[in-house]
Amino acid sequence: MTASYACSSSAAAAPAVVPITGQTLSRADVLALLERGTGPLHFEQCDFEGVDLSRLELRGAQFTECTLAEASFEKSNLADSRWLGCRAGLANFQLADLTDARWYRCDLNNTSWVRSKLGSTVFAEVKLTGASFREAHTLGLSFHDSLLVGADLRGMSFRKQTIGQLDMGDADLGGCDFRDAVFEGGSLRDANLKNARFDGADLRAVDLAGLRIANVAQFFKGAVISQDQAAALVSELGVRVM
Known part of the structure; x- marks a missing residue:
């Protein structure tokens, strides 16, 4: 795993975080990145397939064109997170906090959002066929131009x-x-x-x-x-x- 960080020339400015790109990451890798405490993480074209990322503090994280199939984010804090072009079929977001999260052009087929917090969350141009939103907290949740075929929206x-x-x-x-x-x-x-x-x-x-x-x-x-x-x-x- 490789992660690089760049600082501005001004001593007063906060360090700019370079996206972690093209890596296959485990739970231990993500924990190590979080322990550095450099701010919200940004992943591009990374592979988290089947990885247990439950109960992690990932507020404000960004995932761009990442593979997240069958990954678990159960009970993780994903508030203010951003997801673009990700493939996350069968991923588990049960009991996760996704308040103010944004999802664009993602494959989220057969995902579970049971009892998750989805206040003011936005899904746009996503595939949510077979997804379950049972007992999710959805005040302000919105969908746009998306597939919800066979989804549980009760x-x-x-x-x-x-x-x-x-x-x-x-x-x-x-x-x-x-x-x-x-x-x-x-x-x-x-x-x-x-x-x-x-x-x-x-x-x-x-x-x-x-x-x-x-x-x-x-x-x-x-x-x-x-x-x-x-x-x-x-x-x-x-x-x-x-």
């Missing part, structure tokens, strides 16, 4: 949010709050909507394929759908809309 609130291009097909949305939300594209195809609320939601741009008239009457009371969506739903009864 009980999550999207109230009054603008929901842009989220594919939630086959997702478990039981008990979710979509009241007064505006969907800008995306999909609810074959999602579980038991006890979800859509009062005042604008669903005109979302894919509702797989739903039945009975589902609409039960779950979408008070929501707004388009004429084309209504015609498609009625056509499933064998009725032609002219």
Whole structure:
């Protein structure tokens, strides 16, 4: 493992940390870096596949194009962290603090966020197929242009949010709050909507394929759908809309 650090010419200035680049790192390596106490760590194109990084103080850390598949961050402090272009399928973030974290263009398929802290966390252009957010603390959490196919989002609130291009097909949305939300594209195809609320939601741009008239009457009371969506739903009864 190689890590280098550079200082500015001014004695009063804080040392600038050079990113740790292209390394395969173990838990012991990360602990050694943390013990140096030089500030938030920055990793680029590093390999943490399968590494146990649980219960570590990684506040403000940055991960750029890193491999994190099956790594464990359980109970770690990852508040204010930044993640860009990382591959982290099957990684474990249970009970981790990810307050104000930012995720961009990452593969997060089948990850676990059970009971994690996701206040004001942002996910943009990420893949979260099969991810579980069960009992996560999600006040201010937002998703943008992302895949949430088959994800467990039970009980999550999207109230009054603008929901842009989220594919939630086959997702478990039981008990979710979509009241007064505006969907800008995306999909609810074959999602579980038991006890979800859509009062005042604008669903005109979302894919509702797989739903039945009975589902609409039960779950979408008070929501707004388009004429084309209504015609498609009625056509499933064998009725032609002219």
